[in-house]
Amino acid sequence: MSRLKVNGEAVEIDADGATPLLWVLREALGLTGAKYSCGIGLCGACTVHIDGQAVRSCVVPLSSIGAEQDVVTIEGLSPDGSHPVQQAWTELDVPQCGYCQPGIIMAVAALLDAHPAPSEADIDTKITNICRCGTFNRVRRGIHRAVEIRQRGRT
Amino acid sequence: MARQTINISRRNFLIGSAASGAGLSLGLYLPLGGHKALAAEHAPEVNAWVVIEPDDTVVIRIARSEMGQGTLTGLAQLVAEELECDWGKVTTEYPTPGESLARDRVWGSFATGGSQGIRGSHRYVREGGAVARTMLIEAAAEAWGVPLAECRVANSLITHGPTGRTTTYGKVAGAAAGRVPPLEVELKDPRDWKIAGQPVKRLDTADKVTGAQVFAADLRLPGMLNAAIRACPVFGGRLASFDAASVRDMAGVRAVVRVDDTAVAIVADTWWQAKNALDALPVDWDEGPNAGVSSASIAQWLTEGLTSEDAFVGNRVGDAKSALDGAAKIVEAVYGYPYQNHATMEPMNATARWTAQRCEVWCPTQNGEAALEATAEAAGLPMSQCEVYKIHLGGGFGRRGAFHDEVRQAVAIARQLAGTPVKLLWTREEDMQHGAYHPITQARLVGGIDGRGELVGLHVRISGQSILSSVRPDALKDGADMLVFQGLLPEGDHAISYRIPHLLVDHSMRNPPVRPGFWRGVNINQNAIYLECFIDELADAAGRDPLDFRRGLMAEHPEALAVLNAVAEKAGWGSPAARGVHRGLAVCKAFASYVAACAEVSVDPQGQVKIHRIVAATDPGHAVNPQQIEAQVEGSFVFGLSALLYGECSIAGGRVEQRNFDTYPSMRIAEMPRVETILMPSGGFWGGVGEPTIAVAAPAVLNGIRAATGRPVRRLPLKHVDLTGA
Numbered sequence: 001m002s003r004l005k006v007n008g009e010a011v012e013i014d015a016d017g018a019t020p021l022l023w024v025l026r027e028a029l030g031l032t033g034a035k036y037s038c039g040i041g042l043c044g045a046c047t048v049h050i051d052g053q054a055v056r057s058c059v060v061p062l063s064s065i066g067a068e069q070d071v072v073t074i075e076g077l078s079p080d081g082s083h084p085v086q087q088a089w090t091e092l093d094v095p096q097c098g099y100c101q102p103g104i105i106m107a108v109a110a111l112l113d114a115h116p117a118p119s120e121a122d123i124d125t126k127i128t129n130i131c132r133c134g135t136f137n138r139v140r141r142g143i144h145r146a147v148e149i150r151q152r153g154r155t
Numbered sequence: 156m157a158r159q160t161i162n163i164s165r166r167n168f169l170i171g172s173a174a175s176g177a178g179l180s181l182g183l184y185l186p187l188g189g190h191k192a193l194a195a196e197h198a199p200e201v202n203a204w205v206v207i208e209p210d211d212t213v214v215i216r217i218a219r220s221e222m223g224q225g226t227l228t229g230l231a232q233l234v235a236e237e238l239e240c241d242w243g244k245v246t247t248e249y250p251t252p253g254e255s256l257a258r259d260r261v262w263g264s265f266a267t268g269g270s271q272g273i274r275g276s277h278r279y280v281r282e283g284g285a286v287a288r289t290m291l292i293e294a295a296a297e298a299w300g301v302p303l304a305e306c307r308v309a310n311s312l313i314t315h316g317p318t319g320r321t322t323t324y325g326k327v328a329g330a331a332a333g334r335v336p337p338l339e340v341e342l343k344d345p346r347d348w349k350i351a352g353q354p355v356k357r358l359d360t361a362d363k364v365t366g367a368q369v370f371a372a373d374l375r376l377p378g379m380l381n382a383a384i385r386a387c388p389v390f391g392g393r394l395a396s397f398d399a400a401s402v403r404d405m406a407g408v409r410a411v412v413r414v415d416d417t418a419v420a421i422v423a424d425t426w427w428q429a430k431n432a433l434d435a436l437p438v439d440w441d442e443g444p445n446a447g448v449s450s451a452s453i454a455q456w457l458t459e460g461l462t463s464e465d466a467f468v469g470n471r472v473g474d475a476k477s478a479l480d481g482a483a484k485i486v487e488a489v490y491g492y493p494y495q496n497h498a499t500m501e502p503m504n505a506t507a508r509w510t511a512q513r514c515e516v517w518c519p520t521q522n523g524e525a526a527l528e529a530t531a532e533a534a535g536l537p538m539s540q541c542e543v544y545k546i547h548l549g550g551g552f553g554r555r556g557a558f559h560d561e562v563r564q565a566v567a568i569a570r571q572l573a574g575t576p577v578k579l580l581w582t583r584e585e586d587m588q589h590g591a592y593h594p595i596t597q598a599r600l601v602g603g604i605d606g607r608g609e610l611v612g613l614h615v616r617i618s619g620q621s622i623l624s625s626v627r628p629d630a631l632k633d634g635a636d637m638l639v640f641q642g643l644l645p646e647g648d649h650a651i652s653y654r655i656p657h658l659l660v661d662h663s664m665r666n667p668p669v670r671p672g673f674w675r676g677v678n679i680n681q682n683a684i685y686l687e688c689f690i691d692e693l694a695d696a697a698g699r700d701p702l703d704f705r706r707g708l709m710a711e712h713p714e715a716l717a718v719l720n721a722v723a724e725k726a727g728w729g730s731p732a733a734r735g736v737h738r739g740l741a742v743c744k745a746f747a748s749y750v751a752a753c754a755e756v757s758v759d760p761q762g763q764v765k766i767h768r769i770v771a772a773t774d775p776g777h778a779v780n781p782q783q784i785e786a787q788v789e790g791s792f793v794f795g796l797s798a799l800l801y802g803e804c805s806i807a808g809g810r811v812e813q814r815n816f817d818t819y820p821s822m823r824i825a826e827m828p829r830v831e832t833i834l835m836p837s838g839g840f841w842g843g844v845g846e847p848t849i850a851v852a853a854p855a856v857l858n859g860i861r862a863a864t865g866r867p868v869r870r871l872p873l874k875h876v877d878l879t880g881a
Contacts (some may be wrong), residue, residue, distance in 0.1 A: 016406060023427035029380075033366020035549070038583045044818040045500055074366035080214040089364045093356055093679050093782065096790060097223030098363030099370055099500040099549030109259045124825035130816060132550050135222040135794025136827040137843035138786065150461075 007076025008108035010067070017063030021055075021093045022046045024062050025073055033074035033102045034115070037130075044129030047103035054110035074102035077109060084153065085109045088145035096133035108143055117147055129144045174531035199332035201290055203250075203261040204234055204283030211311055211325035213240045218251050218262035219272045220521050222548035222555070223790075223838040225783035226272030228357045230280055233273070236351040237284030237342065240324060241311040246733035247358055252523035253542040261467040261805070265523035265545075268556045268673055270746035270843020273779055277841055278342075285340035289333075293320050303390045345777050345838065354444035354782035359547070372504045376576040379407055379506070381426035382568050383433045384579060386418035386435060387440045389587050389809035390448070390668045393417055395439040403653060410427055411436070412571045414564050422568060424581055445668045445809040453456055453667045453806060459601040460618025460663030461489060470504030470651065470660040478612025478657030482603025486696045488689055490600070490869045491532045492681035493595035493809070494804040496819060497674055499833075501549020502586045503561040506511060508576040509534055514541045514566060519548035521556030529559035533566035552794070557626050558591050584814045592804055592811075593673025594620035596639075598685040603657075608697035612657035612706060615685065622663050622671045624680070636664065641745070642682040642850065648747040648842075649679060650857040651686070652715035653708035665685050669806060675794055676849035684871075687741040687854035692867055701858065702728055711741035714837065715742055718751040718772040721833050726753035728772040730801040736767055740856025741851040748842030749774040754828075756859035762878035766796065766826070766856055772833035776840035784844045785832045791845070792830050795852025803872045820874075 002013045006029060013028050025031040025048070034057055037045035041059035048057045049072040050065065065071065077083045081090070087107050088094075095101040104127065109120055111126045118126070123143055131139070186295065199204040206214040215234045221227035231247050233356040241269050255262045263279055280478040295313040305316050311324040362368040388395055388689055398417045407428030414420050418436055479485060485496035505518040507530070512533035520526040523545050533540040548555060565579040581589075596619030621636035623641045629639075641649040643660045651658075661868060674680070702723050719742040723729075724774035732738055735757045742751040755768040793820035801820040804811045813819040853871070860878070861867045868876050 010339070014358060027425040027427060030375065031366075032375075034367070035370070035503065036372065036580070038816050040815055040817065042585075042788065043500070067268055075199060077365075081361065084709075086364045090360055092362050093786070095223075095357075095363040096225070096786060097358055097433070097500065097548060097550045098359070098368050101363055102366045127824050130821045130823065132502070132552070132794065132797075132821060132826075134790030135820075136822075137789045137830055139272040139824060140827075147830060 002046060002062050004065060004071055005067065005133055006071045006072060010034065010124055015062060019059060019062045021048070021057040021060040021062060021065060021071070025057065031073050035103060040114070042099070042130070044107060045100045045103040047106040047129070049106060049110055052110065054107045054115055075107065078130065082111060084139060084144070084146045084149040087149050088142045092138050092142050092145060094135055094138040094142045096135055098132045099127055101115050104131065104139060108146065112146060112150060118143065163877065164512060166781065167226055168708065169795040173688070184519040195675070198243055199329055201328055201331050202283060202336060203258070204280060205238060205287040207324045207328035209325045211241065211323050212246050213238065213245045213311070213324070215247050216251060216262065217247050217277065218255070218265050218523070220268065220523070220545055220548060220551070222266070222521065222551035224269070224547040224787060225357060226270065226782060227359060227780040228266065228355065229273050229783060230357060231278065232351045232353070232355060233277055233281050234284035236348055237281045238288045238685060240307045240312070242350050242355065245358070249545045251544060252527040253538070255524070256527070256538060266556060267521040268549070268553055268648050268665070270845045270847065272845070274747060274841035274843055275280040281342050288290045289337045289340055290331040290334045291324050291327055291419045294327040298327065298330065298564045310830070320670040325474060351779050354780060355784065363580050367652065368547060370501055370549045371517060372501050372580055374506050374517055375605040376506065377509070379425065379578055380422050381429050381573065382420045382422045382565070382577050382579040383426060383429035384414060384418050384420040384585060385433055385566055385587055386585070387442070389440065389442040389446050390670065391445045392443040392809070394419055395441040397439070398437040401569060402436050403433065404431045408432045409573060412568055414567045418564060420564070420579065421556060422572065424579055426578070430474055430582065431804050442809060448668060448809045450805045456665050457595065457597045457618045458546070460665050461597060463663045464660035466616065466663045467635035468641055468659070468661045469604035469637060470645045470658060471655035472645070472655060474817040475614045475657045475659035479601055481604040482611055482739065483606045484604040484696055485842065486602045486693050487602050488692055488867065488869060489597060490688065491597040492593050492595065492683045492684065492871055493802065494669060494806070495674060495802040496587055496590040496712065496804050496813070497552040497554035498586070498819060498821065499548070499550030499554055499830045501553060502581045502583055504578065504580040505562045506576060506578040507562070507565040508574070509569040510574050512540060514569070515544070516542070516562055516566065517544045517546055518562055519546050519555060519744065520559065520562070520758060521548065521551045521553070525556065526559050526562050530566055530674060534570065552675040553677070554591055557673060560589070575646050583816070587815060587819060588811045590804070590811070591670050593674035593680065594622050594678070595625065595669070596620060596681055597668065598681070598686060600689040602689065602693045604693065604697045608699050609799070610655055610693055611782060613655050614665065615660045617661070618663045618665060619665050620671050622673060623665050625666065625671050626673070636662070639678055641678040642686065642743050648744070652712045652742055652744055653705070654710060654711045668809070676745070676846045679850040680742065680795070680798065680853070683741060683850035684857065685853045686730035687743070687774050687851070688857050688861070688867060688869070691739070691861060693860045705742065713743055714774055715751070716789050717837070718742060718749045718835065721835060722751045722753040722770045724881055725831065728753060737859050737862035739860070739862055741854035741857045743850050745847035745850050746843035747840060748776070748844060748847045750847040750851050752848065754855035754859045756856055756863060758860060758878050760842055760880060762880070764873060764878065766828040769828050769830045769855070771830060771851070772835060773844060774835050774837050775842035775844050776836060777838060778836040779832055781834055784834055786877045787844045788832045788848045789830045791848040793822050793827060793853045795849035796856065798828070799853040799856060799871060800873050
């Protein structure tokens with residue numbers, strides 16, 4: 001049995017320690033927001049947060065995560081879809097098929113926590129997710145919109 | 156707030172309550188045991204397209220699949236426009252293919268491809284809305300005992316003019332449902348549209364930003380097992396043997412099964428366990444006759460076709476050979492386009508449950524009816540004893556419409572575990588090696604210019620693969636695949652945009668044993684590169700400006716000329732670009748729409764290409780949702796430019812060499828240029844928007860590169876092209 005803290009809740013997992021976090025989330029916990037697409041940490045569809053950092057959960061083994069570490073998935077990003085990034089995404093209709101979007105949203109949320117007003121270069125460096133529908137122009141606009149929503153929220 | 160679209164059994168969705176609001180959703184289940192009649196699930200349907208619930212919620216049925224392209228919202232807009240309903244109360248649902256079959260295909264085609272979603276069904280879905288509206292107003296008029304002509308409707312509210320009495324759609328829907336539908340309805344002039352034609356928000360965004368959207372890969376059914384599969388990596392090869400005993404004791408493994416004669420699958424409690432066991436499973440393949448096929452052997456065969464005698468003619472105007480013989484100047488070039496994979500973000504998958512009496516499949520399909528046929532065939536049951544539940548697709552791009560190999564496999568596995576639902580999910584590696592690839596072709600173009608710098612003759616010889624020969628041989632015409640000529644045809648949805656006095660376009664068909672498929676944009680992708688890049692080469696040889704040269708050939712193609720002029724003007728063609736930046740143009744007609752692009756690119760001394768800006772114009776005739784068209788245009792450049800920069804599936808040992816996004820990269824945000832979309836609907840026709848602009852993406856950029864370097868690029872992808880020191 002491994003112990004994890006996922007979306008604020010302590011859970012016990014009966015799975016091999018080598019099982020990637022992605023499959024623990026999806027198959028043991030029923031949290032299917034994080035997606036499988038490449039399985040080798042390249043595309044970012046599986047992105048979740050561990051202690052606030054964006055990680056590609058398909059290459060993070062269960063055994064490497066401590067019980068005290070905070071794992072947050074798209075389901076736990078906000079209780080009601082009201083995180084600034086989710087608001088911006090809704091406002092601009094960013095998703096097309098939507099499969100990669102939970103991963104992109106988690107990556108952007110972590111970026112904005114680290115860089116509240118990211119430069120274009122920050123975006124280019126930190127947001128490396130693959131989207132085959134091609135939502136990148138709206139993703140970029142969505143990031144800037146989320147920055148505004150965050151700033152408004154603080155005043 | 157609009158609700159998500161799911162299959163009609165949505166009332167049976169049991170979504171486990173989230174633990175402490177943090178979203179530990181432990182029970183996301185779809186129903187087993189068959190569907191009920193649509194009407195029984197809801198308030199009575201007014202007609203096949205419209206159900207109105209007592210609270211005035213309007214449920215619009217959508218037969219085509221939503222895979223990101225926005226058709227779901229666009230079709231709902233068209234129905235709602237004629238229905239005169241309150242858009243804020245609209246939700247949607249997919250009818251099932253089995254239900255459609257049982258009702259004499261009342262919803263028409265389920266096929267979602269060829270940019271047909273809107274243009275292929277706009278008339279009957281609008282009529283569906285208009286018929287429902289008429290029946291609802293008639294029901295109100297009858298209840299009031301007043302003449303129909305005295306009643307009017309807006310936003311789901313029916314008003315009797317003389318008395319001012321009102322009622323709502325929800326109140327009269329029950330009575331309307333029993334009425335005989337009118338034989339004729341009049342559709343609105345698009346100029347009078349209030350919902351259609353507007354940039355309304357998508358109906359399916361909310362769940363896509365919270366992770367609540369259920370994709371087929373996310374399905375969980377009670378008692379479900381999970382399967383991973385490996386098919387013979389060599390095209391045409393077969394499964395020889397496997398050592399099931401060596402993995403049977405691995406964690407979670409329930410079964411090791413042969414799937415037809417080509418693949419082996421492992422069924423386990425979880426997919427991760429199934430995949431682990433499959434990785435450990437010793438398998439022997441009978442690689443068959445294609446084990447020696449390589450990119451080089453294919454290229455050689457195609458090159459021979461560039462000058463061979465055997466060729467199907469796609470377009471002939473005048474006498475190209477004589478014109479070329481008499482031309483003052485001859486230009487010749489050979490271009491080529493590689494195999495490419497769709498690489499949908501959601502890997503191929505399907506969930507099946509089989510018994511001797513019934514087979515059900517849950518899958519992300521672009522064609523529910525074709526999926527049902529595949530299910531029935533694989534299940535050994537009549538279609539009336541099968542059902543397919545469509546789930547939102549994590550990308551389609553043509554991969555999920557014509558083949559359903561994953562559906563057949565899932566059913567074949569489920570047949571060996573009767574009564575147990577099994578979800579089959581491919582690995583990315585399996586997806587990369589068992590695609591339905593963008594076909595491979597080469598083209599030899601020979602053009603003749605007269606003494607005044609005018610194009611007098613052109614011969615385009617295409618050599619290579621036919622999709623229809625493999626996928627739909629019944630659609631060949633006397634052996635010819637006319638789809639091969641998309642963008643070069645004399646007329647129709649993919650007509651050439653130029654009047655060339657003497658023109659010959661022909662095709663030497665050569666079909667390597669690599670399965671081709673419809674790939675977003677299909678054959679227009681390579682044909683637009685061949686023609687548009689060669690036009691620039693011809694303009695260069697004639698000493699003329701590429702825009703001016705094109706305009707001289709387009710007098711008979713005013714719609715195409717209009718989009719070309721629009722991008723040229725907005726991009727500032729003729730005025731200097733920023734230092735080091737060069738422009739390239741491309742224009743074509745595709746999927747009945749007229750599209751053009753102007754790209755601004757630079758090439759640094761190390762040969763690095765940067766795409767700074769794309770200006771793209773589209774005339775789709777009627778535009779149903781401008782903001783979604785813009786999204787499609789922007790996205791089409793990611794698809795087209797990823798193909799240009801990186802897209803290649805090379806063949807060695809009879810198999811695709813690429814395995815994942817490391818060897819088959821896709822564009823990322825850092826490389827994405829700004830796309831400025833010009834939407835210029837001229838009315839009068841219905842063109843598609845999901846694909847057309849892909850075709851102009853690559854040639855516009857390539858023409859910019861040629862302008863920057865003075866060297867044409869004739870082979871893709873660009874990652875192989877050395878532009879150093881250019």
